[in-house]
Amino acid sequence: MLSIKNLHVAVDGKEIIRGLNLEVKAGEVHAIMGPNGSGKSTLAHVLAGREGYEVTSGEVSYEGNNLLELSANERACEGVFLAFQYPVEIPGVNNTYFLKAALNAVRKHHGESELDAMDFLSLVKERLKVLHMDESLLQRAVNVGFSGGEKKRNEIFQMAIMEPKLAILDETDSGLDIDALKDVADGVNALRSEDRAIIIVTHYQRLLNYIVPDQVHVLDSGRIVKSGDRELALQLEEQGYLWVRQEAASA
Amino acid sequence: MSDVSPSVRHYVNQFARVAGSLPGDDLPWLKARRESAIKRFSELGFPSPRNEAWKYTRVAPIEKRAFVPPAETFEVSASDVERFYLSETDCHHLVFVDGRYSAALSTPGELPEGVLIEDLSGALKRDPELLEEILAEGDAENRHAFSVLNSAFMHDGAVVKLPKDGVVTYPIHLIFVATGRQGDFVTNPRVVIHADRGSRAAIVESYVSLDETVYFNNVRTDITVGASACIEHYKLQRESRKAFHISDLRVHQSAGSGFHSHSFSFGGALVRNDIRVGLDAENAACTLNGLFMADKRQHVDYHTYIDHLKPRCVSQELYKGILSGRARGVFNGAVYVHPGADKTDAHQTNNNLLLSRDAEIDTKPQLEIYADDVKCSHGATVGQLDENMLFYLRSRGIDEQAARGLLVYGFARDVIDRIEVNAIRNRLAESLLRWLPHADQVRELVQ
Numbered sequence: 181m182l183s184i185k186n187l188h189v190a191v192d193g194k195e196i197i198r199g200l201n202l203e204v205k206a207g208e209v210h211a212i213m214g215p216n217g218s219g220k221s222t223l224a225h226v227l228a229g230r231e232g233y234e235v236t237s238g239e240v241s242y243e244g245n246n247l248l249e250l251s252a253n254e255r256a257c258e259g260v261f262l263a264f265q266y267p268v269e270i271p272g273v274n275n276t277y278f279l280k281a282a283l284n285a286v287r288k289h290h291g292e293s294e295l296d297a298m299d300f301l302s303l304v305k306e307r308l309k310v311l312h313m314d315e316s317l318l319q320r321a322v323n324v325g326f327s328g329g330e331k332k333r334n335e336i337f338q339m340a341i342m343e344p345k346l347a348i349l350d351e352t353d354s355g356l357d358i359d360a361l362k363d364v365a366d367g368v369n370a371l372r373s374e375d376r377a378i379i380i381v382t383h384y385q386r387l388l389n390y391i392v393p394d395q396v397h398v399l400d401s402g403r404i405v406k407s408g409d410r411e412l413a414l415q416l417e418e419q420g421y422l423w424v425r426q427e428a429a430s431a
Numbered sequence: 432m433s434d435v436s437p438s439v440r441h442y443v444n445q446f447a448r449v450a451g452s453l454p455g456d457d458l459p460w461l462k463a464r465r466e467s468a469i470k471r472f473s474e475l476g477f478p479s480p481r482n483e484a485w486k487y488t489r490v491a492p493i494e495k496r497a498f499v500p501p502a503e504t505f506e507v508s509a510s511d512v513e514r515f516y517l518s519e520t521d522c523h524h525l526v527f528v529d530g531r532y533s534a535a536l537s538t539p540g541e542l543p544e545g546v547l548i549e550d551l552s553g554a555l556k557r558d559p560e561l562l563e564e565i566l567a568e569g570d571a572e573n574r575h576a577f578s579v580l581n582s583a584f585m586h587d588g589a590v591v592k593l594p595k596d597g598v599v600t601y602p603i604h605l606i607f608v609a610t611g612r613q614g615d616f617v618t619n620p621r622v623v624i625h626a627d628r629g630s631r632a633a634i635v636e637s638y639v640s641l642d643e644t645v646y647f648n649n650v651r652t653d654i655t656v657g658a659s660a661c662i663e664h665y666k667l668q669r670e671s672r673k674a675f676h677i678s679d680l681r682v683h684q685s686a687g688s689g690f691h692s693h694s695f696s697f698g699g700a701l702v703r704n705d706i707r708v709g710l711d712a713e714n715a716a717c718t719l720n721g722l723f724m725a726d727k728r729q730h731v732d733y734h735t736y737i738d739h740l741k742p743r744c745v746s747q748e749l750y751k752g753i754l755s756g757r758a759r760g761v762f763n764g765a766v767y768v769h770p771g772a773d774k775t776d777a778h779q780t781n782n783n784l785l786l787s788r789d790a791e792i793d794t795k796p797q798l799e800i801y802a803d804d805v806k807c808s809h810g811a812t813v814g815q816l817d818e819n820m821l822f823y824l825r826s827r828g829i830d831e832q833a834a835r836g837l838l839v840y841g842f843a844r845d846v847i848d849r850i851e852v853n854a855i856r857n858r859l860a861e862s863l864l865r866w867l868p869h870a871d872q873v874r875e876l877v878q
Contacts, residue, residue: 252822278827281837
């Protein structure tokens, strides 16, 4: 589904991603871990199409097409979803309108008819339950006045509504208490399927207790320096990142 | 008067020509006030940029044109006017065509006992004693030259008098229609609202045009809010894009009264609004909300003044501006906490959105405190659309144009959502949608 080959990315002239390779197949869950500043969030944003990141070389192919040629909204319509580390507050824009707009943008892109209000509402209510979210959040402006946990739940809720093919979760676990963490994990697990891939970008392995990954990668200085199964994540939690870095340096 | 400028002399001459035909010419007190006003105007002259309050708004385009009062009245059909109604509620309508009251188009409806909603020219005939009293209420103060000009020429307008504890359920909607059928005319509407103790009403002033022509609307509104009375005041300015609109609103509040103003400026080539509220007794509260939108070469200026004169009064102010093209905006928000006005609670915010490189805003919050134990704050921002917000919307599949439109809508909606009356709020949301670029896309997203 996603194939990244020798990717180099610079921000303001400074190279952050330096020769990254990654293959993600449909049905898989990949965790990308790494110390602060290793390029995890940059990777997530580049995949989502944020401007201001310069791809200096390399390729990213998504379902056989060049992902880098698509704008952020085209990527979203093609099924790429980024759950933000810091969800943005949008005053004056109602959460329900926003969700409906997002969903209908995707449907329109695929030549499907827009969902009518009744169908939309029943879909929304069903998904809200999974995430233990209060219906009153729907009537508020997008993320405005939401607690940290509510914002993260709202991201996963949006994901559950949009049903992307490739979901990228950027530090979704940061700042969550244990109940919220479980709800978020339930939301993500409910979405796991044969034709969907999930990339979890995280600093800690905590979330991986609830969303068990197929592969774990360690990102350091813009490169994947080690890959393994979920045992690797547990090892990282016990021993930190230094040994991986040393191992990579001596290799 | 030999030393006055030709533009001032033009109005002095016009006054000499039309004074005899102005309403209330048979009332000596009114005649004297008009004469003293034209004299005062010729002393003041048009405000120059050297005058601090007019530094950013040059009125030369108004001076240059020799505006004259409308010579005749034009037929306007009911359907021409009904489209400006607030469709979702009944209203007490007074309609003015090119500055003159139209009895045929007005539907004041049934009113609670003692409530008076009348045209000014008619009221001068029917009830001159009352008018002598309430018209004088705003005269004692220093008013700017345009306001003084209005005093000399005022021809028609609305008189609203609410008796003690009088409550008007439906909004009172004053619609000022410019037909545009006569070029270069000036109208001087006067609105006087006098709310006795404990009364309540919502009053809407709409300024609209049937055609995109050049004219000058020089408006003055005086409002007296008695003890424990509450007035909601809405101003919807949707003049022709070529028109000039200048207004001067003064408000006096008594103890425990409420005055809540929502001012919206969409139209006009050159627009200047002065709003001055005096909190002249304890426990009075006022809200000043406003939204101005301008594009191309439009110029819109809001000068607001809140005088906290007595202890324990509250003022809340939020103004937002959205400017694109080569538009220019001015916001000057003065809050004076006078000596003795202890325990004042005053908060002011002005946020501006610049949608193009050539758009410009001058914003000046001005907070002067001469009392103790007060809670005051002010803040002003000027910015472009937030890149983080844009990316967030786009990452959810919304294309760039629609995302931009939606963010502008959200920015403005914040002010509109503060409107208490549903019908007015919905009407404004609709006007906003119509104003937005890529309106259709945004409409799809929010409806």
